């Protein structure tokens with residue numbers, strides 16, 4: 715069975731979740747389930 719991979723430039727990702735919706739639509743994923751998701755993390759120190 716083929717294994718597919720999505721390669722994403724995380725510096726350009728704006729978190730719009732369109733890839734999540736596209737995956738759900740293309741794979742007929744039932745309501746309430748997802749095959750992928752977006753995780754947003756903020757780390758480090760920032761100047762105020």
Ligand code: SF4
Pocket residue numbers: 722726727728729730731732733734752
């Ligand atoms: S959430 Fe997905 S579709 Fe939206 S910018 Fe990020 S990688 Fe692209």
